[in-house]
Amino acid sequence: MIRAHVDVVNVLATVKNRRGHYVKDLNIYDFEIFEDQVRQHLEFFNYETGQEGRSLTIVVLIDTSGSVKQELAFEQKAAIEFLRSTLREKKDLAAVVQFDSDVNLVQDFTFDLEKLESSIHNMIPPGGATKLYDAIVIATDDMLRHEVGRKVIVVLSDGADTQSFYSSKDAIKSAQDRDIIIFGIGVRNRESYSDFGQLRKFAEATGGTFFRSRASLSRLREAFAKINQEIKNQVSLGYVPTNIKRDSTFRSIRVKVKRRGVKVRHRKGYYAPGVDSPTEK
Numbered sequence: 516m517i518r519a520h521v522d523v524v525n526v527l528a529t530v531k532n533r534r535g536h537y538v539k540d541l542n543i544y545d546f547e548i549f550e551d552q553v554r555q556h557l558e559f560f561n562y563e564t565g566q567e568g569r570s571l572t573i574v575v576l577i578d579t580s581g582s583v584k585q586e587l588a589f590e591q592k593a594a595i596e597f598l599r600s601t602l603r604e605k606k607d608l609a610a611v612v613q614f615d616s617d618v619n620l621v622q623d624f625t626f627d628l629e630k631l632e633s634s635i636h637n638m639i640p641p642g643g644a645t646k647l648y649d650a651i652v653i654a655t656d657d658m659l660r661h662e663v664g665r666k667v668i669v670v671l672s673d674g675a676d677t678q679s680f681y682s683s684k685d686a687i688k689s690a691q692d693r694d695i696i697i698f699g700i701g702v703r704n705r706e707s708y709s710d711f712g713q714l715r716k717f718a719e720a721t722g723g724t725f726f727r728s729r730a731s732l733s734r735l736r737e738a739f740a741k742i743n744q745e746i747k748n749q750v751s752l753g754y755v756p757t758n759i760k761r762d763s764t765f766r767s768i769r770v771k772v773k774r775r776g777v778k779v780r781h782r783k784g785y786y787a788p789g790v791d792s793p794t795e796k
Contacts, residue, residue: 559753570664578672616643
């Protein structure tokens with residue numbers, strides 16, 4: 516969200532028809548948007564496609580705990596291919612974080628694909644517990660908080676958090692507060708417990724998508740390719756809320772498309788600024 520003299524709420528959405536194809540011929544008059552069930556006036560509309568789309572900042576979170584060590588090589592190769600096919604030269608940034616018993620930044624934000632590839636190849640050997648929720652909070656609060664444009668987290672994990680200080684609710688609130696979309700890829704491990712419920716909740720709450728994947732390169736490539744298409748077919752909507760209270764409360768968002776046979780995906784809401792919040796966030 517961009518907070519200037521007025522509070523502008525930005526909502527990224529994807530729209531598909533019954534066949535699962537992206538709908539690309541919509542305009543601002545095809546949409547209705549509601550905050551806490553009160554209709555809002557749409558001020559902004561834009562397709563985030565091609566070189567004209569707003570800049571994109573991605574944090575890739577890779578689970579390197581002991582429970583996924585056998586799948587790590589597939590994850591590394593598929594993640595590198597994803598970044599190469601998604602990032603636009605000199606426009607989009609990405610960073611790489613690995614998490615297990617610790618959360619470690621292995622590559623800070625860069626345009627340089629060679630640095631990103633090297634950092635993914637040279638991650639610390641896997642082992643230890645899983646701090647999934649902590650990794651998401653660190654990515655949102657410490658890394659993406661002050662970035663502009665579209666902000667995305669892609670998580671590869673078996674979903675079984677075992678040692679985080681923060682809760683899953685903390686992670687969702689942090690992402691919603693920063694206008695960040697989370698995409699989850701749940702990597703199923705036959706030898707350990709996998710719980711994809713939280714990854715699915717992260718995606719649903721923030722307007723992203725969850726993909727269940729087997730531990731194979733082809734399935735991981737398929738999941739990453741779908742995320743790539745989601746990112747490249749986003750619609751950006753913006754409105755100035757009628758509720759001007761600065762009370763830090765959660766505001767629900769619902770987007771409707773005035774066309775039959777389509778389905779729209781977007782984040783569930785946002786947190787209003789507090790009385791002492793800065794004018795820009």
